[in-house]
Amino acid sequence: MGRSARLPLPDPFDFHLTVSHQTYFRGRAGADLYEDGVYYRALRRDAGVVVASARADGDALEVRVAGDGEEDLRFACETMAWLLAFDVDLGGFYALLGDDVALSDAVGRLRGLRPPRAESVFEALVIAILGQQISANVARVIREGLVATYGTPVEADGRLLNAFPSPESLLAAGPDALRAQKLSARKVEYVQDAARRALDGELDIARFQAMEDEEVVAELTKVRGIGRWTAEWVLLRALGRADVFPAGDLALRRVVSELYFGGASITEADLAAFGRRWQPYRGLATTYLFSFLRQRRVAQGGAAPAQPG
């Protein structure tokens, strides 16, 4: 049962690091599962779900699907290559860094990290809304609950995972049920509005890929609940844009302050100006800086895994 195919790996590429980043160095984050060297995702395709997994094997990515459908396998291969950002030019970014000591040091440990992606604009948008204002850890906990409760459960290699909740399921949930998932009343509104838009076809990825970065920002920020930061998150995580730099992001501001300004506080405008040094790879710089933070957070034992009892 099942089919598999092998995709040539891009170079450089650190599979373990990239999938670890995707799962917050914890092995699981929402619909993303990483166990025993295998990356699992339940992918939505048309009305159904394709259970896919990938692992690095020599110079290839071995992609598997549970069923026997040839189309499913092809879909899984394309999607995995997209999720793991096979198309991104890391070499250009590394060359640009040159004498950037601080980030080069981070890059030294993060070499081969690719900026992993969300499955859909809807997923990226919902995750971004959940993450507004609150800490990354709290956002992650809330996302776990949402995916566990409203995702589509499937099994792969005897492991349980969930496809990211469909727009239908989050709409059907109703406001009170989502409030019970620790969303604020506002966030419930925003998430359900996003679900409606997804069902109306407004979040179709092709529609956005035809637009420039700033057009996407302008379009998305017309919507109540979506500000610049949320739109930029979608650009990075769903559309895979290379040069996006969320200068309003508090964590990004602090880590740049720490690495480049001796901890002195900097404004959003300062960060935007400073970020120009990473053009046209500001999105990669963002991913590397976040990865630096995520790894350190886990290494320091902050937000330890759930207690046994």
Place this chain on the structure above:
DNA sequence: AGCCAGGCTCTCG
């Protein structure tokens, strides 16, 4: 116990 988190809206001067 407070206070702050990988924002955003709304209100008021």
Place this chain on the structure above:
DNA sequence: CGAGAGCATGGC
């Protein structure tokens, strides 16, 4: 324009 309040809740 800018400043400030409110939101939800996990972690320090």
